[in-house]
Amino acid sequence: MTQNPSHEPDDTADDLAADGGRPSPPSDGADGGRPSPPSARTDGGVAEREADVDYLDTEINILKPKTPFMRDHLKQVWAGFVAWTILTWGPVTATFLAPELMTQELPIIQFPAHYFTVAFVAPTSSLVLAYIYTRRRARLDEKYGIDHSTPAESEGGSSPPEEGAAVSDGGEAE
Amino acid sequence: MNVDAVNAALLQSNELLPEALDISFKPIPAVLVIAMLALFLVVGYLFKVADTEGMWVAGRSIGNVENGMAIGANWMSAASFLGLAGLVALSGFYGLAFIIGWTAGYFVLLIFLAAQMRRFGKYTAPDFVGDRFNSDTARALGALTTILIGFVYSVGQARGMGLVGLYVFGTDYATMVLIMMAITVAYLTLSGMMGATKNMAVQYVILIVAFLAAVYVVGLTGGYSTVLPQIEYGALINDLNSEFSEPFANSSFFLWIATAFSLVFGTCGLPHVLVRFYTVENEKVARQSTVWGLFFIMILYWGAPALAAFGVDLYDASQYGPTYAAEGGMSGGEGDLIVVLAAQLSSLPTWFVGLVAAGGIAAAIATTAGLFITASSAVSHDIYTNIINPDATQREQVLVGRATIVVLGAIVSVTALDPPALVGELVALAFSLAAIVLFPMFFLGLWWENTNRQGALAGMIVGLTIWVAAVVNDLIVPFSDLYGQVFPAIGAALVGTPLVFAITIAVSKATEEPPEETKRMVRQCHSPEPMSRQESAEDVATDGGETPADD
Numbered sequence: 001m002t003q004n005p006s007h008e009p010d011d012t013a014d015d016l017a018a019d020g021g022r023p024s025p026p027s028d029g030a031d032g033g034r035p036s037p038p039s040a041r042t043d044g045g046v047a048e049r050e051a052d053v054d055y056l057d058t059e060i061n062i063l064k065p066k067t068p069f070m071r072d073h074l075k076q077v078w079a080g081f082v083a084w085t086i087l088t089w090g091p092v093t094a095t096f097l098a099p100e101l102m103t104q105e106l107p108i109i110q111f112p113a114h115y116f117t118v119a120f121v122a123p124t125s126s127l128v129l130a131y132i133y134t135r136r137r138a139r140l141d142e143k144y145g146i147d148h149s150t151p152a153e154s155e156g157g158s159s160p161p162e163e164g165a166a167v168s169d170g171g172e173a174e
Numbered sequence: 175m176n177v178d179a180v181n182a183a184l185l186q187s188n189e190l191l192p193e194a195l196d197i198s199f200k201p202i203p204a205v206l207v208i209a210m211l212a213l214f215l216v217v218g219y220l221f222k223v224a225d226t227e228g229m230w231v232a233g234r235s236i237g238n239v240e241n242g243m244a245i246g247a248n249w250m251s252a253a254s255f256l257g258l259a260g261l262v263a264l265s266g267f268y269g270l271a272f273i274i275g276w277t278a279g280y281f282v283l284l285i286f287l288a289a290q291m292r293r294f295g296k297y298t299a300p301d302f303v304g305d306r307f308n309s310d311t312a313r314a315l316g317a318l319t320t321i322l323i324g325f326v327y328s329v330g331q332a333r334g335m336g337l338v339g340l341y342v343f344g345t346d347y348a349t350m351v352l353i354m355m356a357i358t359v360a361y362l363t364l365s366g367m368m369g370a371t372k373n374m375a376v377q378y379v380i381l382i383v384a385f386l387a388a389v390y391v392v393g394l395t396g397g398y399s400t401v402l403p404q405i406e407y408g409a410l411i412n413d414l415n416s417e418f419s420e421p422f423a424n425s426s427f428f429l430w431i432a433t434a435f436s437l438v439f440g441t442c443g444l445p446h447v448l449v450r451f452y453t454v455e456n457e458k459v460a461r462q463s464t465v466w467g468l469f470f471i472m473i474l475y476w477g478a479p480a481l482a483a484f485g486v487d488l489y490d491a492s493q494y495g496p497t498y499a500a501e502g503g504m505s506g507g508e509g510d511l512i513v514v515l516a517a518q519l520s521s522l523p524t525w526f527v528g529l530v531a532a533g534g535i536a537a538a539i540a541t542t543a544g545l546f547i548t549a550s551s552a553v554s555h556d557i558y559t560n561i562i563n564p565d566a567t568q569r570e571q572v573l574v575g576r577a578t579i580v581v582l583g584a585i586v587s588v589t590a591l592d593p594p595a596l597v598g599e600l601v602a603l604a605f606s607l608a609a610i611v612l613f614p615m616f617f618l619g620l621w622w623e624n625t626n627r628q629g630a631l632a633g634m635i636v637g638l639t640i641w642v643a644a645v646v647n648d649l650i651v652p653f654s655d656l657y658g659q660v661f662p663a664i665g666a667a668l669v670g671t672p673l674v675f676a677i678t679i680a681v682s683k684a685t686e687e688p689p690e691e692t693k694r695m696v697r698q699c700h701s702p703e704p705m706s707r708q709e710s711a712e713d714v715a716t717d718g719g720e721t722p723a724d725d
Contacts (some may be wrong), residue, residue, distance in 0.1 A: 055701035056694045056715060062621040069702045077285045088278045088438075089431070092271075096427045103421065111408030115419050118270045119479045120405075123277040127472050130281050130465045137461060146702045148458040 069144050076140065080133045087125035091117035192337065192507035194494040196518055198344040203528020207342050210380060210532050211357055214539065217373045218361050238459045240375055242466025245450050247378035249276075249471055251327070251541030252334025254478070255381055255534050257598030260509035262482035263489075263497065264596075266417050268425040268433070270479070272598055275437020275605070277475055280468040283442045288464050289457035290620045290699040291448055295710030298548065299445035299612060300556035305712060306619040307630040308692060310561050315634045317552040319611045320445045323604045324549035325586060330600035331538040331545075332590030337511050338534040341518075341527070351590050354535070358542050359583035363576045377540035382473055384533020387526070388517050389477040392484050395520050399480070407480035414486055417498045432665025433602065439667055440605025443613030446541075446548040456704065485516035492519050510597045550578040594649045602664045603645060609667035611637035614674045622679075623696040629682030637674040641666055691715055 058066045065071040095102040095114040102114040109116065141148070254276065262269035296302050299320055304313025332351050335358075339350030393399035399406035411419050422430065441447060450467075451460045489504055489512075490496045497504045508515060514534065517527045554575035559566045566574075593600060611634050618625040618633075640661060647653055648663035660669055687693075694715035698705075705714065 055703065056697050058697060059693075060621065060623045060696050060700050070700065073700075073702075080281070080285050084278070084281050088274060092274075092427075092430060092434075095421045099421055103419075105412065106408070109405055109408045110412070111405075112411055112419055114421055115267070115270070115411055116408060118267075119273055120476070122274050123472065123475055126278045126281040127465070127468050130284050130468055133281075133285055134461050134465050138458070141458070141702070144702050146704060148456045148704050 069140075072140055072143075073137070076133060076136050080129055084126065084129055087129070088122050091122050192340075192505060192511050192515070194489070194492065194508050194515055194519070195337075195341055195511055197340050200342060200344070200524045200528060202525040203342045203531055206525070206528045207532045207535060210536060211361075211539075213376065214373050215361055215364065217376055218364055238454070238462040239466055241450060241454050241459065241463035242470055243378040244374035245447070245463060245467025246470030247374035247381065247537075247540040248446060248450060248544040249467070249541070250378075250381060250474055250537050251601065252331045252338075252534060252538040253541075253598050253601035254471075254474055255385060255537035256334045256338070256510050256513055257330065257596060257601065258475070258478045259482040259485065259512045260506075260596060261598045262479050263418075263486050263512045264504060264506070264509040265424045267419055267421050267423065268430060269482070271425075271430045271434040272437065272602070273475055273479065275434040275602075276441070277468065277471060278434075279438040279441025280464060280471070282438065283447070284461060284464040284468075287442055287448070287616055287620065288451050288460045291616070292451045292454060292457045292460040293699045293701075293705060293711055294620070294695075295452070295705070295713075298551050298555060299448055299616075300552050301560075302448075302619065303612075303615050303630065303634075304556065304560065306692065306695070307615075307625070307627045308688070309627045309631065312615075312627065312630050312634065313556050313560060315631070315638070316612070316615070317556040319607060319634070319638065320552040320556075321549045321582075323445065323607055324545040324552075324582065325589075326607070327601050327604040328542050328545050328582070328586040329589045329593055330597045330604075331542045332586050333593045333600070334510065334597045335535055335538045336590060337507060338514060338531045338538075341511070341514055342531050348591050352587055354538075355542075355583050355587040355590075358539050358546070359579055361539070362543050362546050362579050373543070374540050377536045378470060380536040381533040381540070382470070384530050384536070385474050385477060385481075385513070388513055388530045388533075389481050389484075391522060391526065392481065392488075392516050392520050395522065396484055396488065398484050398487070403480045403484075404476040407483040410483050410487060414483060415490070415496065415498045418483065418486055428668075429662055429665055432662060432668035435671075436606040436609050436665045436667035437602060439609035439613045439671055440602075440607070443608035443611070443616060444605070445552070445608070445612065446544040448616070449544075449548055481513055481516055485512040485519075488516055488519040506596050546579045546582060549582055550575040553578040599664060606644075606664055606666045606670075607641045610641050610670040610674055613667075614671060614678055618675065618678055618682075620696065620699055622682075623693040624682055624687050625678060626682045626685060626688040628685040629678040629680075632681040633674045633678030636677050637670060640670045640673070644670075 055067065058070075060070075062074065065074045091102075091114065095118065099114075102117075103112050105111070106113050106116055111120075258269075258272055258276070261272050291302070294302060294306075296305055300313045300316030303316035304310060332355055335354035336347050336351035339345075339354055340347060343350060343353075389403050390399075393403035393406070398410055417423055425433075450463070454460050454463055486497045486504075489508075494502075494504075494508075504512075514527060514531050517530045554571045558574045559571055563570070595603075614633055614637070615630055619630070641663075643657065644661040644663040644666040647658050647661075652658065695711045698711035698714045705711075
């Protein structure tokens, strides 16, 4: 199960409204310093619509994502997790259930099938899936106009990156 | 379920000294190892740090390939370099549970935790637990777990270094353990995290070159393989004793799954792995460096079973064989050194075997460094500064951190003189602890905002109890067969982790919801909006204010 089917794509606003018992924070005051994501893109308006979401006011629940971004992200996460579960635990379980079949020799590489699938295919699949996930997640960032290369400056006195860079040079600070 | 097989393997480890190993002082390998250690000290000195930010998280300035290498070096300890091939050689198909267990977890870590942890933006795992659950008790439990993990894990490293040192310097095992640990401690107290991270890239290169050289050269000289030993060893498997590959000959299906499960989810709970995500620029780099890290790890893991197969065949053919004899056979000490032994039994020149041995030492030192840094920050940052003396100056913190490294080094050395298990098994114990106690806290803490202090405390206490009882039952004073079957120490997480999840959720639901600031902090970890490098989720959620613990 990856999604709560009762959530229509546009019920974010309802969810936010339903949260209304909680006083909404003076968002201009508390968060206003943080620039919203560079949303001036015109690719379908997703980024623009997301810019209206106050993420600090929207519940995090892995089974019931409340924002379009979370929904899209969790779709990738769960799809990856299901693929990973099958590829990682499938070969050893198949070897347990059908030892005769699984211990047969593979053509060309001459491996016993169970040994090759468990020692090579399963771990390698994690690497391939990790690569695919990172690529797809980067595309999701693009869709929502998220750009990590120019990090937002925080409000309220966090040190600017330059200062961090000096420290990272290996303690020249002292 | 075949607990006997595991016990037999554990007993075997008492045959500490590898009979087949050529123990003597060898000048060229000794020079190689000493030069390598000197290089670590120089790099560590050049990047030494004097402030706490640098000591622990390297100023959050490390890029993705470099961090990927650091993840790889940090990860690939003596357990990967030496222990893994040893387990595959000695335990046959069961050994493959360790290959899956020590790789597949990175995907779970990537999709569920890496970026969110980076956004949370705190120094250490106990910091995460303490701040997320608003509790100094949780912080202390997290710190205690971190220290226990560092301890168990490092005993495996000390054993590995001692055994490899025997080949190079030829004194006795105890002296080698003490010397190697003294060097590790000296290096760490001099350099801190920044030096350690810079060194990790160097250490990765040394260990991977040494390992690949062993796989390729042993494969070539033995006539086993040519260009792709990682695949070509397949043809050898059917010629070896069936114990090498017969499914579930040395363990039940349950124990296999339990072991791999513990290792996979332990990967996601290990504090010294997570701390690597705090050292990167932003969450995107955190994701990319996970993929790089796993790639760098796979380079070794593709080759380990090949080297195990070559090693078993060479051992069978030697005067010491066969490997799987009812009497004698390959001992635990020999299994742990199969990587070095395979090179030695191939009659390769001593300088080459010395290079392989140096790789083993680099692997052990890199990981011990990461573990000790994490444990020392748990003591100095989480326990001393946060709980005992909130007014501690930076100088005092660094001092306490260094003292911790020295004390921990001494305790680890003493325990490693007579270790209770194989290198790989000792390390696996640390994973099962991380999987039971820390992984549920990280996962629920980041993905379910209603997880609260009471739930976390209940879950962590139950988790710690399950693990301690399992280790006592398996290795120290056996008290229950049934408990040992449900919670084998190495695989205690298969039943333990879901149990801790259930308890944490049930208690959280039965008690009051966490405060709004905490929820906002969790939301900030998932928000798509970019954050600046030095910013933590708490800064954003509470507008920079620190929230004091509730207890």
